[in-house]
Amino acid sequence: MAKVYLIGKDAVPGRISLGKGELLDMVLVALPGVSADIGLEVDLDGENAELNLYGLYLCPNEERLNINVKVAHNVGRCTSRQLFKGIVGGRSRTGFYGLIYVAKDAQQTKAYQENHNLQLSEEAKVETRPQLEIYADDVECSHGATVGKLDEQEQFYMRSRGIPEDKARELQMISFISSVAAQVEDETLREKIYDSLSEC
Amino acid sequence: MSEVLLEIKGLHAEVEGKEILKGVDLAIRRGEVHAVMGPNGAGKSTLSAVLTGRPDYTVTAGSVTFAGRDLLTMSPEERSWAGLFLSFQYPIEIPGVSITNFMKAAINARRKAAGQEEMKPAEFLKLMKEKMAFVQMKGEFAKREVNVGFSGGEKKRNEIFQMAMLDPTLAILDETDSGLDVDALKIVAQGVNDLRSPEKAAIIVTHYQKLLEYVVPDVVHVLKEGRIVRTGGRELVDIIEKEGFEKIDG
Numbered sequence: 001m002a003k004v005y006l007i008g009k010d011a012v013p014g015r016i017s018l019g020k021g022e023l024l025d026m027v028l029v030a031l032p033g034v035s036a037d038i039g040l041e042v043d044l045d046g047e048n049a050e051l052n053l054y055g056l057y058l059c060p061n062e063e064r065l066n067i068n069v070k071v072a073h074n075v076g077r078c079t080s081r082q083l084f085k086g087i088v089g090g091r092s093r094t095g096f097y098g099l100i101y102v103a104k105d106a107q108q109t110k111a112y113q114e115n116h117n118l119q120l121s122e123e124a125k126v127e128t129r130p131q132l133e134i135y136a137d138d139v140e141c142s143h144g145a146t147v148g149k150l151d152e153q154e155q156f157y158m159r160s161r162g163i164p165e166d167k168a169r170e171l172q173m174i175s176f177i178s179s180v181a182a183q184v185e186d187e188t189l190r191e192k193i194y195d196s197l198s199e200c
Numbered sequence: 201m202s203e204v205l206l207e208i209k210g211l212h213a214e215v216e217g218k219e220i221l222k223g224v225d226l227a228i229r230r231g232e233v234h235a236v237m238g239p240n241g242a243g244k245s246t247l248s249a250v251l252t253g254r255p256d257y258t259v260t261a262g263s264v265t266f267a268g269r270d271l272l273t274m275s276p277e278e279r280s281w282a283g284l285f286l287s288f289q290y291p292i293e294i295p296g297v298s299i300t301n302f303m304k305a306a307i308n309a310r311r312k313a314a315g316q317e318e319m320k321p322a323e324f325l326k327l328m329k330e331k332m333a334f335v336q337m338k339g340e341f342a343k344r345e346v347n348v349g350f351s352g353g354e355k356k357r358n359e360i361f362q363m364a365m366l367d368p369t370l371a372i373l374d375e376t377d378s379g380l381d382v383d384a385l386k387i388v389a390q391g392v393n394d395l396r397s398p399e400k401a402a403i404i405v406t407h408y409q410k411l412l413e414y415v416v417p418d419v420v421h422v423l424k425e426g427r428i429v430r431t432g433g434r435e436l437v438d439i440i441e442k443e444g445f446e447k448i449d450g
């Protein structure tokens with residue numbers, strides 16, 4: 001079961017080490033109104049360790065949120081997957097800085113990282129900076145980052161079915177965050193996350 | 201003769217600064233099915249988009265009246281509430297939103313606009329089941345994400361499913377028949393034929409004649425280069441089949 005950390009409420013560990021065969025599923029969530037500077041380093045220190053790291057930040061107003069993540073593959077045969085999604089509106093500023101480090105001997109590493117953002121206003125500032133630092137040669141790594149707006153065709157499709165604009169926007173945001181929100185197993189919390197989209 | 205449901209007069213519309221519709225006139229009475237045929241790029245989808253209020257299409261001249269109301273001043277959702285429905289030529293995928301939640305939002309929004317309370321869950325489920333059976337979709341369909349991973353035929357059947365759920369007064373089917381096998385085509389045809397009633401009407405946009413064998417139109421229009429160049433009865437379908445669109449003009 002994925003461990004969920006509510007940023008601004010739960011203390012997010014600064015550094016985690018995963019030993020041989022260990023598995024960690026983790027979700028970081030920042031609800032509207034939370035400003036913070038998060039720094040997290042996960043070291044994959046034993047073979048066949050696996051990290052699934054998800055993040056979600058909803059920053060519709062004046063929030064200032066920075067997330068620094070370093071995932072270090074110090075030994076071979078480990079897998080890390082990262083998926084961070086952000087909805088950024090109003091005059092808030094967010095930064096995602098994600099580094100994947102693969103040591104020289106960490107062969108057969110698999111490391112993936114994605115950060116996707118929905119920018120709701122022109123005044124909002126979204127920064128995303130994925131970085132790869134790879135010293136091994138037998139690796140499978142990928143990263144992707146996007147900053148986009150609500151899709152107009154999708155919105156029109158919903159409105160043509162009678163769903164009013166504000167509700168259509170909300171469904172679009174549900175759609176956008178669903179892949180991360182689905183990792184939150186606690187139903188009450190998941191509902192709380194979806195409900196907070198009405199503030200976005 | 202029955203009352204005119206949709207009246208389009210001198211409609212001009214542009215997209216990205218380019219004029220596509222160059223003066224369309226069309227009147228549809230309640231109880232009628234009209235076919236709009238024409239070659240690729242004629243402006244058929246543009247006409248569908250303008251009628252349903254797609255924001256990136258600009259009407260530069262003309263008027264459209266729907267059930268006595270000025271359609272062009274209404275938002276897309278208001279047009280839907282008023283009984284207009286478009287089966288999209290290219291249905292949109294909405295990951296993370298189930299068909300159930302999508303339809304619930306659509307149905308309850310319309311009820312809210314009409315000052316009615318939300319549909320009871322049991323009633324909603326019953327309606328879903330009935331309409332899913334109608335388009336021959338299995339139970340799991342309700343849980344699937346809207347159009348995600350659907351085959352071409354499934355997407356079109358989903359459009360017909362939504363049409364049946366929303367029970368529109370005027371349905372516009374934009375190339376709902378393209379890429380369908382005969383079985384799916386029959387489902388689409390049945391969807392339209394079931395909707396046929398003295399109060400309702402449909403526009404079938406197509407550039408094939410196949411669907412029109414199953415749904416026989418009362419009136420056929422040929423749209424070319426943004427204008428309706430010919431209007432006639434169902435015999436026009438055969439003429440088009442034999443001679444193509446090239447020779448047809450006003």
Ligand SMILES: Nc1ncnc2c1ncn2[C@@H]1O[C@H](COP(=O)(O)OP(=O)(O)O)[C@@H](O)[C@H]1O
Nearest residue numbers: 215216220238239240241242243244245246247
């Ligand atoms: N969103 C758009 N942006 C630019 N041009 C468009 C757009 N939609 C349609 N067009 C142009 O308008 C013309 C008519 O297109 P369309 O209405 O899709 O025709 P049809 O449905 O009859 O094939 C075409 O030349 C097409 O390239």
Ligand SMILES: [Mg+2]
Nearest residue numbers: 244245289375
């Ligand atoms: Mg078309």
